[in-house]
Amino acid sequence: MTLPAETLTAIADELAAAERDRTTVPLLTARHPGMTVEDAYAVQREWRRRGVSAGRRPVGHKIGLTSKVMQVATGIDEPDYGAIFADMVYDNDSVIEHDRFSNVRIEVELAFRLAEPLEGPDATLADVLRATEHVVPALEILSSRIALEGRTIVDTISDNAAMGAMVVGGTPVRPDAVDLRWVAALLYRNGTVEESGVAGAVLDHPALGVAWLANKLAQHGDRLEAGELVLAGSFTRPMWVHPGDTVLADYRDLGTITCRFT
Secondary structure, three states: OOOOHHHHHHHHHHHHHHHHHOOOEOOHHHHOOOOOHHHHHHHHHHHHHHHHHOOOOEEEEEEEOOEHHHHHHHOOOOOEEEEEEHHHEEEOOEEEOHHHOOOOEEEEEEEEEEOOOEOOOOOOHHHHHHHEEEEEEEEEEEOOOEOOOOOOHHHHHHOHHHEEEEEEOOOOEOOOOOOHHHOEEEEEEOOEEEEEEEHHHEOOOHHHHHHHHHHHHHHOOOOEOOOOEEEOOOOOOOEEOOOOOEEEEEOHHHOEEEEEEO
C-alpha cells in the first residue's frame, strides 16, 4: 500500500457516507493519484469489516469485469471482486426500492453455490466444478458511489466493485448437468429485449471467474468457504434501470428471473 492508514480510513468514511446518503463522490484516483490496487482493496476490507461489526452477515463474493463486453463498457481491462452480505440478496420476483442504490444498472450472470472450500493460489476450472454444489441464474444490481466517468480499477475496487445487490432465481443445476459456456440469456426491460449474451463470454468459461477469485483471494490471505455464493461476472453490458421498471432475464432451460423497481 502507498497511502497512509488515516487516508484509507478517510476514504472509507467518505464512501460510507455516500452509500448512506445515496450520493456520488468524485474520482478517488483524481484526488489520490498514487493510490494503488492494494490501497483500494484495503478500503474495501475496511468497508466489509464495518459491515460485519454492524451485524451484517457475509454470504459470498462478486466478481466484476470478467468479460470483454464489460471491460469495453467500463474502460477497465482487468477483473475485480467485492463482498456480498445477506441483506444484498433478493429472491426472484422481488419488488426493490430503486432509491436504495446509486447509478442503478442490471447485469446478467451465473452464481455458483460452493459445497466445499476453494483455495488458491493454484485453483483451476476443474477445482471449481468439483467444489460447486449448484449453479443458478442471477441478476446483479450495480450501485456506484463513485463518479462513473473516468474511473479506474482502483476507484471500482474501493467501491466494493460497484456491488449493490443481487436477485437469485430460475433453476439451479449441477455444474456437470449443462455446458456452462453455452448458457445464454435474454434481458428484458418493460417487455423489450435490451441485452443478450452467452456465459462463455466470462473468461471463456464462467467457472474460470471463480478460479480467478480463489487465486486472487489467496494473495490477500483469504479463501472461498463452503456455502458461499459467488457471482461469476456479467456476460451482458450493464442496463440502466429506473423507478417503475420491470426487469426479466430469460435463461431458457434454466428458467427466468424477474424484479420490479419502485
